[in-house]
Amino acid sequence: MTTSPTAERPSLRSQRLNQITNEPHTKLDALVKAHAPFETQANFARFVVAQYLFQSELVALYNDPELIKIVPDLAERCRAEAARLDLRDLDTDVPAPVAGAVKNPGKAEALGWLFVSEGSKLGAAFLIKRAVGLGLSETFGARHLGEPEGGRAEGWKRFTRTLDGLVFTAEEEAAVEKGAIDAFVRFTVLLEQAYASAPELA
Template structure:
């Protein structure tokens, strides 16, 4: 009998979105979001739009059954406060958040991306500190969880990885992750046009 190396759902999602993530990361950094508070405010605008798109995930009753600490994970309030700190008006977004219209499997893929982005936020938070921004002013949405980022992430991935899904749902999770990244890219198109 030979040992088969099994990967987790999260590891598969990471592998499938790795190239997209790298492009996104490079694109953001190429626009020098930490060169000045004005540059940061443009990046913040894209983050605001993305987290607002994602916000309905955090009060989705089906997801709440699967991820018990779901509501505490939301960052909408912090990003809205960051926008205020930087003197940015919240964009008038009439349409309902995209995430309010997703089936639960697609929503899981979205949630993977939004929760995963808290890991990269560790780097961004340190860079924001150099602009005098922190968890009390301007960079609240980038601050780590009191339990520590790694632990907060592991709690999420162990719940996600523990779910039994059929093939079709599995494909929807992946498609959800891909579309969440595409959505952030579309916001970057807008702020960096």
């Protein structure tokens, strides 16, 4: 074979993570569209329930002292509180936790989860435009989709630059990949749960 391995496996860790999560990411995007979150405020509220559940499960990671040593502004990046306020705006109860949340992952695995959470802020730039059509905004009902301080692209570049610069063992490389894939699987579960638990319309 004359094909270079790097042609199939990107050299940057962030690019590799994008590559290996492409399939679950595509499936999740299709599932989100199937639930039509931007059809009505009620539909959007269920989407926010899923976002809150996912973000609330990651609060411990965003506030982990060891991870903050790696990503100094990590705590400020968390969107759990923004999603909780969105639920209040949408007259939707804060959901109870769903069994199966990530518990005490190692550093590398945790960074895989955070990679997915932080990456979703890029897609949120398109989602916030759809939310505006429902009468929502970065200050009402769609706060968790709002533009982070310093901008989406810059925040993402800083995060991936840090992630790409870390020296990992083979075991840690496997762990960060596992974390990223598990994050997509988990959000898919929470999304299904959020729409399955939607209150019956009167």
